[in-house]
Amino acid sequence: MIYERIVRPLLFRFDPEWAHDQSITWADRGTRVPGLIRLSSRLHRVPDPRLNIEVAGIRFENPLGLAAGYDKSGRAIGALASLGFGHVEIGSVSASPSAGNPAPRLWRLPADEAICVHYGLPNDGAAEVANHLARQPITVPLGINLVNTNHGIGAEADSADEVLDDYVTSARTLQRHASYFMLNLSCPNTQDGRAFFDQPGHLRELLDRLASIPIDVPCFLKLSPDWNDAAIDRMLQTVDPFESVQGFMFNLSPSRRTGLSTPREVWKEWPGAISGPPTADWMDRRIANLYRRMDRQRYRIIAAGGVRSAEDAYRKLRSGASLVQLLTALIYQGPGVVRRINRGLLTILKRDGISHLQDIVGADVGTM
16 A cells, blocks of 8 residues: 555656666665565565466466566566565566667556556676676576567668577576576567567577577467467477477567557557556457467466456466466556465465365366
8 A cells, every 4th residue: 555655656756667777776776685685575475385386397486477577687586586476587688788779668557557668678688687697596486588689770680590599699698597488489569579480480490499508497488469370370380399398478469459548649659569457358368279279288378468466367377377477567556466466366266165276277268
């Protein structure tokens, strides 16, 4: 309540990107205050075996993770993990540093509790991110989201070899720090990042090159939510021989701006993709469709899109996800949101007579 009544109104007086950068700066400083992270963890964790889940051989204390995009270069993992997350995903990280797209590139839609994102993948580059990670104790599973370097609007597009080598360089540099990699195959915020992996040959070549390193952590693929069933099936066929691929996630869609309470004239000139509650129902359907089509014994789904309550997270789990990520809810509800959702999940499990979270994964797929 303090956050929503006092802190958020104050933060929302400032530019969204400045406010976000300040949150990372202060979280980073907080990791250096003796005892502060331990205290935060005691206040926010909900340790209960009913929430434990294992995915790709990794044990997660609870299914909630912080999505990539919040801590782009891995500067404040300890502080963010102490908010009660079961995992933290950083990035997107590219081989070379990137300034991303020109500002403004982040906007709020308070009437929808949403944001519009057009960052363009700014990050410090894989080598510097590795330095950040080496200086921090990492207490929860860490996902590292990998992407090709964005050289800026108007820059000459990289060749296929350059794109693939970018991923390989980052993976080789960062894998000793990662619990898993999220290979970002579809970024809605760059000019040339959306179609490259629509060609199955490029995905196959990337996975071949990663196997030659070799990669010894599980990989998840971040897919375009706009792919049709045929594209999903081609992707599944392509990745089948590669044992490192353990699951999937959907990215934001730059083409979907339906169901918004914010008037069109406010956002019609904004580039980028909407993140937050307006994406929830559609994303649930995409998750359920992928769950139906994939090998459920082998693959797992990480879900995001409009998670702001325990019921939202529960719905995504029942739609086929094993892990659920949030980001926008942290902006609108503050640091207590993770504890509230985890406690809410326990209440729902008790209400529905379910003994363990794992038992509800995909439970609603037959009815969607």
